[in-house]
Amino acid sequence: MFHEERTMSAPKTKRGRERRAQILAAAEQMFGARGYADTSVADITRAAGAAQGTLYIYFSGKEEIFSELVREMGRMTRRAMARAVADAPDRLEAERRGLAAFLRFAAERPALYRIVEEARFVDPPAYRAYFTEFAEAYRQSLDKAEAEGSIRPGDNEVRAWMLMGIAKSLGDRFVLWEGGGDLDHVVEAAFDMIRDGLAP
């Protein structure tokens, strides 16, 4: 349903970029709270304090806004994790820091996390692409670590999907469903199993 959408060019003025960002932020809250089907363009423009016509300057409709939020989650997660692992002395420590960064990000942006999961039903090809691209980059990192001897040989595609599944499941339980808990403890307990599962 989303594959013939019109993609708008980025706004050229500062005011335009702010307007567009306000609409996205409002949509994130509305989709996150009510879900895709129960959120209308009118809901989003009202929450953004904008006139309905304004939205169509930046987006072709709610489909495009939803897709843009899924892409936003991808960009933000990758950025947060890349930053967290940049100074890690080795891959195992990078796994620990990356997991912590993912859970912190989910705690900061629970609506965005929920939107990505709803994409499984609202836009299945986008959902699949989201995780497949993420897994492919993850696999490459693990291949590099394996070549350097910092993790032992293994099927790094399977491992990438396992590690993503671990992060999502811990995110469900310890962030979305019971926020405010001791995430540091969760990360350490999880890392105990990941480390020995991957160590050379």
Add this chain to the structure above:
Amino acid sequence: MFHEERTMSAPKTKRGRERRAQILAAAEQMFGARGYADTSVADITRAAGAAQGTLYIYFSGKEEIFSELVREMGRMTRRAMARAVADAPDRLEAERRGLAAFLRFAAERPALYRIVEEARFVDPPAYRAYFTEFAEAYRQSLDKAEAEGSIRPGDNEVRAWMLMGIAKSLGDRFVLWEGGGDLDHVVEAAFDMIRDGLAP
């Protein structure tokens, strides 16, 4: 939305039980293919080859049928996994067999797998209860294994959620999105990480 539903008693005749099972099987295919919102009671009865009134003998409406399918997935998964691990010599081998059984079951009943995931949005309390109950039983098995010395000490609640997340993620990638692949290889590759992550 699902919490004041009327729960019907089980049919007393063989014919009644068959009719009810036909309706559930038809609903599983319809919900699995189209999703909850786009499936009506009329769609389900038509697919079951039944008159619309018949459905209301067994179910209060599509909400109850959906909830019953989520419970069915829970019962079937637990049964398939319990059977698979019954003769396992130790907990680690039980993990390997349990993961294999879960992936095989997802391959056999992909519609049911999808219905459970859609429950995250259609019936959030049921979704959360589904995985929380599963995790609690899992934690108890891991606690027992830890007490027996067949896995090393650790936070078995965190481990239970990790292992569930691994199974779901591998199910997405290697069963739902690319069925027919070499599941035995996936299980062995995954078990390599799980074993060393848990071994004493």
